[in-house]
Amino acid sequence: MVGGERAVARCDALGVAPYSDMAGGLYRGYLTPAYGAAQSALGEWMAEAGMAVRLDPAANLIGRYEGDDPASPALLIGSHLDSVRDGGRYDGPLGIMLGVEAVAALSDAGRRMPFPIEVIAFGDEEGSRFPAAMLTSRAVAGTLDAVPFEMADREGVTLEAALSAHPPFVLSEVEGRAANAASGIRASTALSTNGYLGAARAPGTTLAYLEAHIEQGPVLEAEGLAIGTVTGIAAQLRYQVVVKGVAGHAGTATMTLRRDALAGAAEMMLAIEAVAREDLSDLVATVGRIEALPGAPNVIPGEVRFTIDVRSGDAARRDRAAGIIQQKIAAIAETRGLDIAIERIHDLPASPCDPALMDLMDEAVAATGWKPRRLVSGAGHDAMVMAALCPTAMLFVRCRGGISHNPAEHVEPADAEIALQVMLGFIERLGARFGNA
Structure with a gap:
């Protein structure tokens, strides 16, 4: 099992204990035990795909697949690993798993792009544990001026205490599938309040940000389409x-x-x-x-x-x-x-996606035989934060009934596979444009 089918299966695997802090349903809050367990599983999958894996100072998990020129700015592919209470299995994790599958496909083929690819799993897009959202993507984008470490969850645990208690990765070398890949899970130092803002990416190190996400709406299903290009976030x-x-x-x-x-x-x-x-x-x-x-x-x-x-x-x-x-x-x-x-x-202001990247996405959609369709996102995503750092692109994947934030959330593996092929086409086209720049 590979590709879109495996991406969906891995989302399903993360939908139950120990990857959920909720009995009989899914809830994975930022820095909870379930969050740590999910990071451990995801880290192994990233390493198996040929990536070097690390935990950044904001407790985001990042897998890096080197390009022909390691010094080139990287393409980031990501979404969020946390969930709302009693939520669905695909809102967030599907975009991460498709990123892992895209790298795995390149690794299997022995391919390197002109730029590195980093798959990033953000920690708190939903804001379902602490009374703030998108802290981790804001830290990466460099738009977080101060961190409210004193804020507490409903049990009274502060962000500072949760961050200090989050376990570091233990060295666990995993042989990468890509030839000469420097893959594996690297040991990380304990997280602390002093380093949180160090998650910010340095200027010039990020080429673009790509996020695949379930639509969370009924438009694609109503029009019989598996995927759509996002024009921006409302x-x-x-x-x-x-x-x-x-x-x-x-x-x-x-x-x-x-x-x-x-x-x-x-x-x-x-x-x-x-x-x-x-x-x-x-x-x-x-x-x-x-x-x-x-x-x-x-x-x-x-x-x-x-x-x-x-x-x-x-x-x-x-x-x-x-x-x-x-x-x-x-x-x-x-x-x-x-x-x-x-x-x-x-x-929050509207966050338009990059016009040139939307064109590349439409071309990749058309290459799979599907009609390009552009639509706005009414829901917020980490992409709207990342737009302050670099150009952004988003791909929507059809979800049954347009249902999300609900245990009934459902994505067909075949649709996930179509999304993966579009993402790979997008990466190829971005690589060609980067090489000709």
Whole structure:
């Protein structure tokens, strides 16, 4: 078993203990025991493919396959190894495994590209353990000014403590399949807070970043396509809203005199949905979390907290919709006699993929016999962070029902194989362009 089929099988293998910290499902948080176990397994697979493997100061796992000129800037291929709680097996790991398979194919053929290839497994794209996301890719991209080592997970374990406890790799030489490959897992020193920002890549050492990922949407499946070229990642805005009314007895407070925070919040949420629906574009708006207080069945809610997530491939469209949403929320609050507070907690600009790399991807797609299809990503990815470091390219792979962040997440091995062939075609074309530069 090789190629796309093996990539899917390895994702499946990492979906259960000891690679999951959750009984009966998949959860692999950054720097948890399951994360360490998954890194150990992945490190062996990288070494078998002919790569030298190391752990960087931010606890990202990196496998390097040398090129004809080791001093040339490297092509990075990667995605994330962590998962959400009770998540699916392919969101993140599939892109890593396809990167390993691409190197294995080159190694089997005795091929070297003009540039080195590094496969990188980022640690916390999801932010499902600590209240921050993409710390590890931000560290690599050099956009992380300071690390919040004091932040803690739900058990009270700080990032500093988790990093210090993460086990280093033990020297375990594995014979590489590529001739004269300096492969194997290298011993690493213990991780520490002092070195975290040392994960940043030096200027001029990175040629491009390539990420394959499940689509997390229904477009490819609806159009009967296995793969698609990503044009960019949508701009994202996130707000925390607090609605305050007056708590009261559910049996004695008359309906006309109530200042029900939950009823008002419900009307606000319907207004949020309406704004996105009426735009008739790629704009989406989501209320993903809600909390009603005091939370008793016989008490009118006096306070409600909820989040709003607004996204679009067009930042101006996103901002315009967010403004309309806030106006509607304010109007509803005034009509109902409620107080509101809206705090912006997240603002990520749109991250377009590199036009020249998109063209190479389309050519590679067409070479496999599939129709090129370009689409925007509504979900965030490490690629949007890496765009600050180098040109980026993304390839979407069809997923059944467009389902992700769910145990029902599914990718057909045949689709993974198509994605692998596209990636290899992309690498070949990048190599030809690099050689002619």
